[in-house]
Amino acid sequence: MKTSKSLLSIILIVILVMSFTAMALAQDLDIIPIKVRCRAKPPMENWRGLNFLVAEKDLNADLEAMGDPRRVKVEVIQDNLDWGDYITEFVLGYGAGESPDIWLTGHEYIGTQAEAGRIIALDGIIEEFPIYNLVFDTLWDCTKYKGKIWGVPQDAEARPLYWNKTLLKKLGWSDGEIAALPGKIEKGEFTLYDMLETAKQAVDKGVVEPGNGFWTRPKNGPDFTPFYYAFGGETIDSATGKLVFDKTAGLKYYGFFYDAAQKYGSMGCLGLDWSSAWHPGVTSKVLFWVGGTWQWAEWAEKFLKDLGGEAYMWENFGFGLIPAAEKGGKPNSLTHPLAYLVSSQCKYPDLAVALIAKVTNYGPNTRHAITSTHLGILKGQTEYKFYKQSRLLSEALYMLDYTTFLPNNPYWGTYSTITYEALAACVSGDFTPEKAVDFVVEGLNRELGDKIIIK
Amino acid sequence: MVLNKFRLNFKSILVYLALLTFSMPIFLAFLWLIITTFSTRTEGLESLGWTLSNWSFLWKSPFGPKFQSIWFVTLNTFLLATVMTTIVVFVSSMSAYALSRMKFAGRKGFLSATLILHAFPSVTLLIPIYFVLRWITKIPIIGQGFPLIGGFGFNTIGGVALVMVAFQLPFGIWIMKGFFDNISWDMERSALIDGASRFQVWWKILMPNIKPGIAALSIFAFISGWNAYIIPFTFTVGRAGKSTVLSVYLQNFMSESVMTEWNMVAAVGLFQLIPVLIFFFFTQEALLNIYGGGAKGGA
Numbered sequence: 001m002k003t004s005k006s007l008l009s010i011i012l013i014v015i016l017v018m019s020f021t022a023m024a025l026a027q028d029l030d031i032i033p034i035k036v037r038c039r040a041k042p043p044m045e046n047w048r049g050l051n052f053l054v055a056e057k058d059l060n061a062d063l064e065a066m067g068d069p070r071r072v073k074v075e076v077i078q079d080n081l082d083w084g085d086y087i088t089e090f091v092l093g094y095g096a097g098e099s100p101d102i103w104l105t106g107h108e109y110i111g112t113q114a115e116a117g118r119i120i121a122l123d124g125i126i127e128e129f130p131i132y133n134l135v136f137d138t139l140w141d142c143t144k145y146k147g148k149i150w151g152v153p154q155d156a157e158a159r160p161l162y163w164n165k166t167l168l169k170k171l172g173w174s175d176g177e178i179a180a181l182p183g184k185i186e187k188g189e190f191t192l193y194d195m196l197e198t199a200k201q202a203v204d205k206g207v208v209e210p211g212n213g214f215w216t217r218p219k220n221g222p223d224f225t226p227f228y229y230a231f232g233g234e235t236i237d238s239a240t241g242k243l244v245f246d247k248t249a250g251l252k253y254y255g256f257f258y259d260a261a262q263k264y265g266s267m268g269c270l271g272l273d274w275s276s277a278w279h280p281g282v283t284s285k286v287l288f289w290v291g292g293t294w295q296w297a298e299w300a301e302k303f304l305k306d307l308g309g310e311a312y313m314w315e316n317f318g319f320g321l322i323p324a325a326e327k328g329g330k331p332n333s334l335t336h337p338l339a340y341l342v343s344s345q346c347k348y349p350d351l352a353v354a355l356i357a358k359v360t361n362y363g364p365n366t367r368h369a370i371t372s373t374h375l376g377i378l379k380g381q382t383e384y385k386f387y388k389q390s391r392l393l394s395e396a397l398y399m400l401d402y403t404t405f406l407p408n409n410p411y412w413g414t415y416s417t418i419t420y421e422a423l424a425a426c427v428s429g430d431f432t433p434e435k436a437v438d439f440v441v442e443g444l445n446r447e448l449g450d451k452i453i454i455k
Numbered sequence: 456m457v458l459n460k461f462r463l464n465f466k467s468i469l470v471y472l473a474l475l476t477f478s479m480p481i482f483l484a485f486l487w488l489i490i491t492t493f494s495t496r497t498e499g500l501e502s503l504g505w506t507l508s509n510w511s512f513l514w515k516s517p518f519g520p521k522f523q524s525i526w527f528v529t530l531n532t533f534l535l536a537t538v539m540t541t542i543v544v545f546v547s548s549m550s551a552y553a554l555s556r557m558k559f560a561g562r563k564g565f566l567s568a569t570l571i572l573h574a575f576p577s578v579t580l581l582i583p584i585y586f587v588l589r590w591i592t593k594i595p596i597i598g599q600g601f602p603l604i605g606g607f608g609f610n611t612i613g614g615v616a617l618v619m620v621a622f623q624l625p626f627g628i629w630i631m632k633g634f635f636d637n638i639s640w641d642m643e644r645s646a647l648i649d650g651a652s653r654f655q656v657w658w659k660i661l662m663p664n665i666k667p668g669i670a671a672l673s674i675f676a677f678i679s680g681w682n683a684y685i686i687p688f689t690f691t692v693g694r695a696g697k698s699t700v701l702s703v704y705l706q707n708f709m710s711e712s713v714m715t716e717w718n719m720v721a722a723v724g725l726f727q728l729i730p731v732l733i734f735f736f737f738t739q740e741a742l743l744n745i746y747g748g749g750a751k752g753g754a
Contacts, residue, residue, distance in 0.1 A: 037693065042518035042707075050521060076521055077693035079707055085688075093692050096589045096609035100692075275715050 030070045032348050034355060037100035038078045039086050044297045047368035048104060048154065048338075049078035055358030059351070072351055094118050094345065101346035102356060107142040107339050108222075110150045111410035119341045120349060121148040128350075129357040134378040138403070143339045145408045146241070151339030152356045155365070155374035157293045158333040158399035159223055160319035161185070161195070167287050168318075170207045171198070182320035186398075188328045192230060192256060195288055195323055196264040202287045203265030211268020214260055215282060215289040218272040220420035222406055223290050226334040228253045228419075229404050230325045235415070236407035237453050243407065243415050245444055246455045247437055250419075252325065254433035258426040267427045279303050290322060293396050297373040314391070321402050335403040337377070362387070369393060375400060411448055418443040492722040509722040517719065518707060523695050525704070525726070531612055532700040533730075534604055535687070536680030538616040539623065543676040544669055546620070547627030552657045554628065555635035556643070566632075573625035581689055584621075588614050588690055605698060612698050615687045619680055627672050634668035635661060674738050678731055701727045 038049040056074040063070055077100065081089065087109060093099045099118065113119045126132045126149065139153035165178050184190040199213025217223045225235065233249030236242070261267040269289075272278045282289045283303050300309040308315075321331035340359075342352045359365070362378060366387045369376050373392050381387050382397055406412060422439045425431035431439060444452045487500055492509050494502035516522035553559075554566060592598040592608030605611030638661055646660045647653075662669070684702040691698040694707050705727065708720045 042522070046519040046521075050519070053521065077696045078521070079518070079694040081694055089692055092585060092689070093610065095585070096592045098592065098610050098692060 031073050032070050032351055033073050033075060034102065034346075034348070034352060035075045035077065035100040036102045036104075036355075037090070038076065038104040039081060039083070040078050041080050041298065041372075042078075044294070044301055044372040045368070046078065047364070047371060049076040051359040051364040051368065052076055052102075052355060054364065055355050058358050059354055062354075070348070070351065072355065074355070091116075091118070094343065097345060099343040099345045101343055101348075101352045103341050103343060104154055104338055105341060107151065107153075107337050108406045108408060108412050110143060110145050110339070110341065111408045111412070113341065114145050114148075114150050115410050118344055119150055120344045120346070121150055122152070122342065122349075122353060123148050125350060125353045126152070126357075129353065131357050131360055134380070135360065136377060136379060136400075138400075138405075139335075139337050139377055142335075142337050142405050142408065151341040152353075152360055153377045154338045154340055155368060155372070156335045156337045156377050156400070157374045158335060158396050158403060159226065159290060159292050159322070160333065160396065160399065161288060161290055161322050162282070162317055162319045163288050164286065164316060165318050166316050167202060167207050168198075171202050171205060171287075178318060181318060185320040185323045185331050186402075188324045188326075188331065190323050191327055191329070192227070192323045192325050193259075196256075196260055196266060199260075199266050199287055200264040208265075208285060208287050209268075210265045212266075212281070212286045213264055213288065214266035215269035215278075215286045216267065217290070218269050218274065218278045220416060222334055222336045223292075224420065224423060225406060226322050226332050226404055227256065229332055229334075230322060230329070231256065232325075234455075236409060240453070241409065242451055242453050243409050243411055243444075243448065244453045244455060245415075245419070245440060247441065248455075250437045250440060251433050254422060254426050254431075254436040256325075257423050258429075258431075258433050258436075261427040262429055270424055270427050293373050293375060293392065295373075296392050297371065310392075319396070321399055331402055333399045333403045335375075335400065335405060337405075411451055414447050415444065415452070418447065488721055488725055491718050492725050494718060496718075509716075509718045510726075512719065512723060513726075518695070522707075523697075523699060523704070525723075528699055528701055528704045531698060532681060532702075532727075534612050535616050535619070535683065535700055536677045538604055538613060539619045539680035540673050540676040542616070542620045543623045543627045544673055547624060547631045547672060548662065548665070548669065549657065550624075551628050551631030551635055552661060555632045566629075569625040569628055573629075577622050577685060581685075584618050584686075585609075585690070588618070591617075609690055610692045610696070610698050612700075615683070615690055615698070615700075616680065618686050618690065619683055622686075623676050623679055627676065630672055630675075631665070631668055634665040638664050670738055674734060677734060681727075681731055 034052075036049055036052045040046055040048040052074045053076060056072055060071045063072075083106070087105070090099060090103055090105075090113075103119075105113075110119070114121070132152065135153055136156075139156060140149060143149055143151040143153060163178075163181070168178050169175075181190060195214060199208075202208045203210050203213050228235075228249060231249045231252035233246045233253060234244050237244050257267065266288075269278060269281070269286075272281065279295075279299065280303065282291065283299050296310075296313065300313060304312050321333055324331045340356045342349050342356075346352050360378070362381060362384045363386075365377060366381065366384055368374065369381075369387060370390045370393070373390070375393060375397060376382065376384075376387055382394065387393060409415075419440055421443075422431060422436035425439070426433060426436050441454055444454065483500070487497070490500060490502050491497050493505055493507070494509075495504035495506050497503060511517065512525050516524060554562060588609045591614065592606075592610075594608070597606060598608035599606040599611065601607070601611070601613055604613035604616070607613040607617050642664075643656050643660060646656045651659065682702060683700065687698070687700045688694075688703050688706075691700075691703070693699060694703050701723075705720065705723050708723060709715045
């Protein structure tokens with residue numbers, strides 16, 4: 001009896017000592033929850049968020065080695081919410097004090113969020129992480145607003161002009177001519193109107209149905225801006241930071257889309273549903289279309305998997321830059337980098353930036369680049385063993401030399417909506433190009449007042 | 456006599472035929488739904504290949520390893536519907552009792568006001584509700600500190616339930632008031648003469664007499680909470696976040712820019728439907744009572 005009592009006492013003492021030790025150890029460590037919110041199309045873009053889970057262990061190991069008592073605990077929230085809802089969610093969450101610490105979004109939203117005070121400028125923090133020096137300077141420019149850096153570029157892409165090789169062959173093009181097309185575009189020998197002429201021939205000969213000669217995306221978005229740039233348009237005044245609309249370029253831009261729809265059997269794409277009509281359309285019955293490099297992975301994984309995926313696409317699709325407007329002109333493309341922003345509600349921005357630094361490295365970024373066919377963001381990434389293995393990324397990389405960007409301005413949303421409404425009206429035949437320009441000038445002046453420069 | 460019988464039978468046959476004809480599209484739709492969930496593709500009601508892969512979301516996330524599991528989301532949905540149902544039934548029956556049995560200033564105005572509130576579509580009230588939730592979020596513990604339901608603030612199951620309750624209450628109060636109105640006053644008076652308090656009368660005498668009403672309101676409230684979309688979508692973060700519910704989670708399968716796998720959408724939809732069907736199957740009699748009133752012989 002006495003022995004069992006002693007045994008019980010010893011067990012109790014051991015339990016107490018162990019509990020106190022555990023508590024003491026636990027009190028030494030400060031667990032910091034870091035919430036990361038990403039928009040990603042599963043499964044192709046899952047690494048946008050999942051990379052942080054790998055980074056968590058890495059950063060905690062660093063903190064432990066330094067003797068820092070803090071440890072991060074990453075929570076990733078990732079889905080494919082539509083952009084509008086995604087932005088609204090951040091704004092509502094911020095208002096309730098529930099914003100994520102790290103928020104991934106398109107760089108063009110930086111202006112609005114910075115003005116509202118919802119994100120912090122990262123100058124003074126990022127300098128402590130030399131890995132950021134590897135990011136292309138042009139991409140940093142995208143995350144600058146009013147002279148400060150507000151985000152870390154996450155990925156980049158090109159928006160090529162794609163074509164269907166099989167349909168071009170039906171039109172009488174030889175393999176050699178098709179193979180030479182990217183080069184001709186790059187030299188400015190094949191222009192936007194040459195493309196429309198080819199599209200019209202395809203329609204006239206019954207190779208494609210009327211409307212299917214050339215397609216853009218079906219809804220408003222960044223893909224239209226490089227065409228405006230091609231005709232000499234500009235969107236931002238570097239001296240004042242104000243948005244710009246160039247009437248001369250605008251007239252040519254709207255003239256091109258008016259002609260495409262009314263004279264060249266193209267642009268039967270506006271208003272189509274993405275998944276049920278647009279993607280199936282461009283992957284089977286459209287001659288030329290503008291898309292993004294990331295869509296290459298979507299087509300291979302989702303739309304053409306049964307036909308052979310990427311192998312089928314290399315066989316049947318070609319791509320090049322968006323042609324110049326005039327012979328000898330410069331072709332272009334558009335890059336729309338997403339960036340990791342840090343919320344002003346984040347209590348430990350140094351840890352958030354340290355986590356972002358961990359995912360801004362060759363390994364994590366290449367994982368994302370390859371699975372989602374986005375272009376790399378780091379200097380020397382093309383030489384990275386695993387990056388080189390992606391044929392698309394290697395073959396599309398030269399497009400970054402010709403790339404253009406959207407402006408970082410809080411009023412870009414208004415500008416983009418008004419200019420797109422005019423474009424849609426040209427395509428439907430409701431507006432002539434002249435009327436479209438008048439509509440845009442009137443709309444921009446009304447909505448933006450002195451925040452817009454009309455040239 | 457024979458002719459009469461024939462006429463009756465003929466009439467019945469006609470009624471059944473009409474019912475069958477009008478119900479057929481619904482039956483066919485359900486049949487198609489079930490076939491689709493087990494098929495790779497369908498042509499009408501014909502399966503072009505049987506598969507279980509559309510139901511794979513039950514054992515692995517279709518969007519990646521770190522996505523919330525369907526079971527976690529189902530638990531959230533169940534919590535939302537249950538919390539909402541409990542509050543709606545409790546508050547509706549108490550306020551309906553007061554409105555049915557007591558005379559007080561503003562009674563009629565209150566009844567009219569609840570009816571007007573019921574007429575408001577929830578979408579028109581999203582912004583003011585957001586400000587209320589935002590305010591609740593900042594209250595310690597109540598805002599964000601509850602286990603399971605998270606609390607009653609923004610991005611919590613309790614917060615969404617609270618908003619849903621507000622939208623459901625006018626309907627609940629009016630329905631329950633109808634049931635209380637149908638109960639004899641004599642029964643209540645006897646209890647009061649015997650020394651029961653108002654609360655005791657409500658709880659011990661009247662509530663057992665309006666069980667069909669409670670059941671009917673519970674079903675309506677539960678279904679409403681189970682299928683809620685716009686409120687949880689607006690006031691929670693992420694379609695795969697900690698407070699997501701089935702209707703919002705379903706949207707992950709339907710995106711603006713990625714191909715929709717309709718067969719899996721159908722399977723998740725059917726999965727979402729199963730608890731409601733079971734609930735309905737066992738309680739349909741009580742549900743029909745909502746049109747018939749409570750205890751018989753009431754004043």
